[in-house]
Amino acid sequence: MVEARPVVRELPAYKPGRNPADLAREIGVDRAVKLASNEVAFPPLPAVVQAIAAAVAETNRYPDNGAVVLTAALAERYGVDPGQVATGCGAVTLCQELAQAYNDPGSSIAFAWRSFEMYPLLASVAGARAVRVPLVPGRPGGVPDTHDLDGLLAAIDETTRLAFVCNPNNPTGTAVRRAELERFLDAVPAQTLVVLDEAYREFVTDPDVPDGLELMRGRPNVAVLRTFSKAWGLAGLRVGYLIAEDPAVAEAVRKTHVPFSVSMLAQAAAVAALGSEDEVRARCAAVTAERERLTAALRDRGFDVADSQANFVWLPLGDDAAGLAAALEARAVITRPFAGEGVRVTVGSPEENDVLLAALDQVRDDARVP
Known part of the structure; x- marks a missing residue:
């Protein structure tokens, strides 16, 4: 059997x-x-519907495996080089590709818990050890619902290849603020890639919750994940993206990319959505x-x-x-x-x-x- x-x-x-x-x-x-x-x-979005309708006529062909137009649009929007950008079939696929790119058996992935439920599953599939760091109360007398960045830093050792910080955190909705996140990023060892998972960034209203792309600048072991599934309304089309300070990180993700997994319709829709900001x-x-x-x-x-x-x-x-x-x-x-x-x-x-x-x-x- x-x-x-x-x-x-x-x-x-x-x-x-x-x-x-x-x-x-x-x-x-x-x-x-x-x-x-x-x-x-x-x-x-109306522009998305129009873009999908136009792209349907070409679906007898494979999509652009490099998502060149979408990648260029993202690079221009965020002021980075296209080589720093990788796209994927939703942010969760990019998480999986990161684990495949950076984790060997015996290595580890660290993250808060509870957080995005796929993190421990991805670690298991990659043969890595999942290091869960318990949440702490974000307010006096409250329940544990917020990242313990000091605890996460203490959990990182020589085996830790990836550390995920889901900010805002799913499922609790809480977020860590600029000063503590900057201290954490500055203290993480250079051999550990910190992935700021910002699937819900567009809904942040607290001015003290930092834009991860700002904190990424000058930190080669930091990458940011975002998605078109939430605020941009493309959940049914599955397209996410990673932006890394070090282009080698994005390149590693692209090497583990499943060919043609970002469909032609998804690429067209995402470009149209960016034009409807x-x-x-x-x-x-x-x-x-x-x-x-x-x-x-x-x-x-x-x-x-x-x-x-x-x-x-x-x-x-x-x-x-x-x-x-x-x-x-x-x-x-x-x-x-x-x-x-x-x-x-x-x-x-x-x-x-x-x-x-x-x-x-x-x-x-x-x-x-x-």
């Missing part, structure tokens, strides 16, 4: 957000609201305004919600997390539970968030009924 490697057999399956149409059919309602996957509620900024402003309204409403209902810098909020419910998520699903609202820890709730449209709040009120009222 042919068997996969033991480490692969033991890997937990990635659990995507549930399909709302499936849930609606299951519970017999017209519509379910999905607030589980941190998508934006807006439809695709003013509209994207307006959409992000609407999301962050709604984030504040939702946060206030949740706090009014007794939830201990930290200030989020992403397009989601975190409910630190401990052992009650799975139960609340199940109760919400029974009322046609899909969230993302992390059993024993909390529930991540995407900031949806105002109407979607009102459905969530009404469902929470129903759960609370039903619990009061003897």
Whole structure:
């Protein structure tokens, strides 16, 4: 019998957000609201729709494996050389390519925990040791929800090839500030590549949360990951990018790139999205305004919600997390539970968030009924 490697057999399956149409059919309602996957509620940008329609006529051909037009557009936008840029099928694929490029068996990858759930899986696939550094409270008396950069630095040793800093952190939404991040970057050994995972950068409103690309300058062991899946509204097309201070980092990622994995449609859409930045900024402003309204409403209902810098909020419910998520699903609202820890709730449209709040009120009222 042919068997996969033991480490692969033991890997937990990635659990995507549930399909709302499936849930609606299951519970017999017209519509379910999905607030589980941190998508934006807006439809695709008009320029994106036009670009995809134009590109469809060429899909009998392979896409540009080097994504030259997209790479040039990103390099121009961020003021870097194209050699510092690598594109991929979503930021998570770039994470995998980084692990393949830098980790041998016996090496390690360090990251905060809880953070992006793919980090430990990528370490396992690469044959590397996953070093999880527990989160710490980001505010007096709060729950552990923020990177412990001192702890992360202490966990880095001669085996550590990669260190991920998810900022803002998924799933807690908290962010580390400039001074502590600069101290951390300056202290990390030169042989460890620090990857600032900024999938939610466009939703940051705190001026003291730094732009990772600014901190990258002059630090050859720092790279920044971003994605078009969130703020830019291209989750269904899968395109992310890495920008590295040292072009050799981007080159290493390109060498592990799966050929043609950024589709022709994805490349065209991303270029068109970059040309619609003013509209994207307006959409992000609407999301962050709604984030504040939702946060206030949740706090009014007794939830201990930290200030989020992403397009989601975190409910630190401990052992009650799975139960609340199940109760919400029974009322046609899909969230993302992390059993024993909390529930991540995407900031949806105002109407979607009102459905969530009404469902929470129903759960609370039903619990009061003897």
